[in-house]
Amino acid sequence: MDLYEHQAKELFQRHGIEVPAGGVATTPSEAREIAARLGAPVVVKAQVRIGGRGKAGGIRAAPGPAAAEQEAGRVLGMDIRGHRAHAVLVEAATAPAAEYYAAYLVDRAEGAFLAIVSRHGGMDIEEVAATSPDAVARVPVDPLTGVDAATARLLAERAGLPEEAAGTLERLWRVMVEEDALLVEVNPLIRTAEGRIVALDGKVTLDGNAAFRHDHPAPPPSAGLEDRARAKGLNYVKLDGRVGVVGNGAGLVMSTLDVVAGAGAAPANFLDIGGGASAQVMADGLEIILSDPDVRSVLVNVFGGITSCDAVATGIVSALDLLGERGLARPIVVRLDGNNAEAGRRILGEAAHPAVRQVPTMDGAAELAAGLAAGA
Amino acid sequence: MAIFLTKDSRVLVQGMTGAEGTRHTARMLAAGTDVVAGVTPGKGGRTADFGERAVPVFGSVADAVAATGADVSVVFVPPRFTLAAVEEAVAAPIPLCVxxxxxxxxxxxxxxxxxxxxxTRIIGPNCPGLISPGQSSAGIIPADITSSGRIGLVSKSGTLTYQLMYELRDLGCSTAxxxxxxxxxxxxxxDCLQAFQDDPATDxxxxxxxxxxxxxxxxxAYVAAHVTKPVVAYVAGFxxxxxxxxxxxxxxxxxxxxTAQAKKNALEAVGVRVGRTPSETAALLRTVLGKTTP
Structure with a gap:
């Protein structure tokens, strides 16, 4: 889960890292109040979870409260690369004497943690690495010992940061470990003329799997159907097409989306009912998919490993009875294979629901579902 | 032969007395796995009954290993206890922890x-485990959808593993x-490519x-440098x-x-053929091996 800048900075503060004084506003008048309270020139920053805000005009300087109100009016509601700014962070403008870069991340390839620190901050770190590789220190972090004071001093030295930055590097590591973050990035981390080290920006990604041991903010609400699916414990991602897709196992469902696309149609969603799904889970899944008005046909693709195909078939039959009454029925192409497939096919055959067609192969089923969506 | 898991593997199950642990221990036993012990903290000294076979339960991995000589652990404990469970297996020491x-x-x-x-070799987390058909199964991969053979299979995804095992069931797997x-x-x-390359039972x-x-x-890149056996691939998520x-x-x-495309390109650049669908991937393997579709 990616945090907004203001949420990341709250975590930084909790761990003793200095950030500029400021507050979050969702209206221009709130921005004005915050600026008045700060009593100094401010920066108004769009809160969106995507890079490139500055270039898109989402970060604006304002000398006082009136200007802050005006700038907030321009930034609030702005669409930045597909992300709408519903809030702005209004902060005391802080002049850097020097700008650095600091990040900790999970190195998937090595299955380890990596520190990336540079004496050049405020720009894209990939660019810095390409143009002046000597200015970027990439140092593996031992997961069992972490970053202590000595390691932090070494990191600062390797990257060419002043010694007073070491304390901040150590505290940023604490954010990484104690908050179960997958990424902690500060760009720029600055030194002020008085020698203070301040995190001027902040990007933090938290691990949803670790939510049980934290009191982090809940993930922001997404599209309505995605929330409903999550409440039912289903893994659902809304897409742009017209063929609804449901299957068991993330890999098989991704593969099914690809096969539907290969058959010339666009998938309407990703929906994984998981391993060992019951009839109820299958019924819930179909209910979610058929609630999407874009869906013209549905492809159910199940390979029974743990999941039993007769349970899937029973779920389809019971869902159709229920959904038919609500007028939500649409053609459903079913491919069942593997564990108890014969029994599952028989259940569907005997129910003889007019909306259901069975196809023995994944490729054939995708073609039929694509054709039905095009003809609908 | 096979990789990582053979008929001689002695398997213990951490979290065996939980619902998932019980269910899948029964399936592992049915697949011919030599399940020698279960471990549930605080429940040592009991015996879990699986029809024809009674499996002793121990309070710690160390006790289970001392009593049974277990050399594989399969972990079914909830996420918040997983790290501690694996620490115990590593300390025991257990050479393979799934x-x-x-x-x-x-x-x-x-x-x-x-x-x-x-x-300790760790497989997973969030995985279906591994199976050497006809010999042993450590995890939740269904045993009855395939047969013993000479194909090595490695996958990030459970159901795609099953799908491919099933499509290639006439040829069979050494290990999946x-x-x-x-x-x-x-x-x-x-790691798996290396082990399959070295395994005389994998073609x-x-x-x-x-x-x-x-x-x-x-x-x-590894295939290009080190693997001489035929490799075909499938990538999901285009x-x-x-x-x-x-x-x-x-x-x-x-x-x-x-992206899937970048992965496909990288594999094809080193001569690995990549199927557009699971079925086409199975067909490619048959072509590479000169086998016909049954």
């Missing part, structure tokens, strides 16, 4: 990898390994990947949108990195 649990925090996965380095779909896993595609390799990270790209997690925690395209 972590089925889904939802393990990434920090715990990184730590358990570091703890196990050089001592589900390495798991999390961002950080103990055993990688490369050809099927590698299944999906979006996220660059494990497939690295595997491609239609996945950027920035969305597709079911598996690790299945996410970030910017332009981790």
């Amino acid at each position: 972590v089925i649990t889904e939802g393990v925090p990434v920090h715990d996965a990184v730590r358990l990898r570091a703890l196990a380095a050089g001592r 390994v589900g390495i798991g779909g999390d961002p950080v896993v103990g055993t990688t595609h490369i 050809a390799i099927v590698m299944i990947g999906e979006i996220g990270g660059d494990a497939e790209e690295r595997a491609a 239609t996945a949108p950027e920035g969305r997690t597709m079911g598996h925690a690790g299945a996410i395209v970030s910017g332009s990195s981790g």
Whole structure:
């Protein structure tokens, strides 16, 4: 889960890292109040979870409260690369004497943690690495010992940061470990003329799997159907097409989306009912998919490993009875294979629901579902 | 022969007395696995009854190993206890630890990898485990959809593993390994490619990947440098949108990195043929081996 800048900075503060004084506003008048309270020139920053805000005009300087109100009016509601700014962070403008870069991340390839620190901050770190590789220190972090004071001093030295930055590097590591973050990035981390080290920006990604041991903010609400699916414990991602897709196992469902696309149609969603799904889970899944008005046909693709195909078939039959009454029925192409497939096919055959067609192969089923969506 | 798991493997199950543990222990036994012990803290001294076989339960992995000589552990404990369970297995020491649990925090996965380095091979977390058909099964891969044979299979995805095993059931597998779909896993595609290359009972390799990270790209480089046996591959997730997690925690395209197309390109650049669908992948393998469709 990616945090907004203001949420990341709250975590930084909790761990003793200095950030500029400021507050979050969702209206221009709130921005004005915050600026008045700060009593100094401010920066108004769009809160969106995507890079490139500055270039898109989402970060604006304002000398006082009136200007802050005006700038907030321009930034609030702005669409930045597909992300709408519903809030702005209004902060005391802080002049850097020097700008650095600091990040900790999970190195998937090595299955380890990596520190990336540079004496050049405020720009894209990939660019810095390409143009002046000597200015970027990439140092593996031992997961069992972490970053202590000595390691932090070494990191600062390797990257060419002043010694007073070491304390901040150590505290940023604490954010990484104690908050179960997958990424902690500060760009720029600055030194002020008085020698203070301040995190001027902040990007933090938290691990949803670790939510049980934290009191982090809940993930922001997404599209309505995605929330409903999550409440039912289903893994659902809304897409742009017209063929609804449901299957068991993330890999098989991704593969099914690809096969539907290969058959010339666009998938309407990703929906994984998981391993060992019951009839109820299958019924819930179909209910979610058929609630999407874009869906013209549905492809159910199940390979029974743990999941039993007769349970899937029973779920389809019971869902159709229920959904038919609500007028939500649409053609459903079913491919069942593997564990108890014969029994599952028989259940569907005997129910003889007019909306259901069975196809023995994944490729054939995708073609039929694509054709039905095009003809609908 | 096979890789990592053979008929001589002595398997213990951590979390055997839980619902999932019980259910899958019964399935492992039915698949011919020599399940010698269960471990549940605080429940040592009991016996779990699985029809024809009674399996002793121990309070710790160390006790179970001392009493039974177990050398494989399959972990079914909930996410918050997984790190501690694996620590126990590593300390015992158990040479192969298969972590089925889904939802393990990434920090715990990184730590358990570091703890196990050089001592215990970890498979998973969030994986279906592995099976050497006709010999042993450690995990939840169904045993009755395939047969013993000479194909080595490695995959991030459970159901795609099953799908391919099923499509190739007439040829059969030496070992099929589900390495798991999390961002950080103990055993990688490369580890399995290396083991299959060295396994005299494996003639050809099927590698299944999906979006996220660059494990497939690295595997491609490894194949070019070290693998002489035929390899075919499949990659899932061409239609996945950027920035969305597709079911598996690790299945996410970030910017332009981790795309299915990049993985396919990397594999094809080193001569690995990549199927557009699971069925086509199975057909490619038959072509490579000069076998006809049954």
